[in-house]
Amino acid sequence: MLRSIDYSGLIYPVAPHDVSEFRATRRDHFGYSQLRLTAKVVIVVIVVTIFAMVAGGPLLAVFGSALRSAFMDGAVLAALPILLFALAFVAIAGGAVVAGVRAWRRNGGPWQRFYRMNKFADDNDLSFVPLDTTISYPGLIFNEGGNRSIRNRFRSRAGRTLDYGNYSYTTGSGKNRQTHNWGFMALELDRALPHMVLDARSNNQLFGVSNLPKSFARDQVLKLEGDFNSHFTLYSPRQYERDALYVFTPDLMALLIDHAAVYDVEVVDTWLLVYSPKEFDLVDPAQHRRLLGIADTVGAKTLRQSRNYADERIGDFSVNLVAPQGQRLKSGASIAAVAMIGIVLTFWAVPFLFRLFS
Incomplete structure (x- = not known):
């Protein structure tokens, strides 16, 4: 790095x-x-x-x-x-x-x-391209929609992969067509880790609804010590709580709060992925300083902390894999969708009850 x-x-x-x-x-x-x-x-x-x-x-x-x-x-x-x-x-x-x-x-x-x-x-010692359509990351934003592209892309030329830029994709068609823009950073890890997502509370939408394109089952939320839970909601697969605590130690949690509290973070396979719901201004030195600072603090600590990780369900350190039940989080209902259904049911039920008891 x-x-x-x-x-x-x-x-x-x-x-x-x-x-x-x-x-x-x-x-x-x-x-x-x-x-x-x-x-x-x-x-x-x-x-x-x-x-x-x-x-x-x-x-x-x-x-x-x-x-x-x-x-x-x-x-x-x-x-x-x-x-x-x-x-x-x-x-x-x-x-x-x-x-x-x-x-x-x-x-x-x-x-x-x-x-x-x-x-x-x-x-x-970075490479730069203004527009690229070669995208192969497993992260949750990279499998959405179509017309995927990365603009203003910076990648390490040698050694461990460090990659950041602005990613976009489209959903819908016709009048419902919508372009989604993200800033992202990807850092390659040495060991495959269970799928974990840190949903930053600071960039959530109205009523605390997550800005992420996918929702996860609430029984996968893991509460950590201190004030970490006021900054992030941490999701880890069921029965992988101890593995998550092995990676997210108090000192790594402190670095996340200090350097990445405005971003969402995902750990999947051998990647540490950082997401911003706003595009990065990559002509601004301060933006590069912040991203490279995250790589040198959060990224470096995650690497050190996970260097000796092995999924005990596989039982062989030489096999750099996570068991199937820990590879991906289970999806859940969106809070926004549940709230909308509740509103619709309420507007339907109130007139019905009024007629029933009148």
Whole structure:
């Protein structure tokens, strides 16, 4: 894991020439082709044009009507302010578009961000790609929906796998189509561990409903000592409570509270996975500092704590596996779904009871 981090690539000014050269050499094999970027720019231009037609069309129509009335009445001088106002409107709108395009080109568009992130990756023995669809993690967010992709992906080039970026997938179709965006980090462990999930309370939704895409049976909740339960809800498979306590010692729990209390954490197979319901800003040095700090504290402690773990149900340390009953948590009913059913039943039952006893 990384110890000394060079953040200069994310901090120091960038020369436009360097961005242009970087773009010319990387655009065809960077996983983010020029065609894709051009398509996005075209979409933005189309949206702006439609907005201008919708918003500006009626205004120009009013100008045209006023000008026609003025000329028909012979009041040419009276029409002059209207004409000047219309010309000013067109000039301002056109100038705004030109200024926006120039600013986009001056700042290198997304390529300046790519340049900065790639420079940071090169300086710290990481690889960087802006867009990747190669995803093979077993975590609970990685098997949902379709159109899965990772944006702004950083991976270790050698040694133990460290991988982080922004992951997205889509669910539904048509009007019900929805894109789900997550920030994630994956750290490879040495030993396979029972499936355990730490659902952070700080990022839950209204009424404490979990933000995670799956719900787990409540009889798998494991209460730990101290104030850990006020920060996380820990799920572990039934009959694996002692195994969970073997991994989540008081000192590891303290590191989780100090460094990862705003994130959900999952341990599955040989992976430690960290999830954020908000995307990471990976041009921000502070975001990298926080993620790499989690890897160097929580990750390193989890590695040390689980180094000698073996599932006693298998009984052979040389077999790096967990018995089937501990490999995955059992699903449960969503609290939100249960609450919705309760509300529907209540609205149905109240009128029925009223008619019954009236």
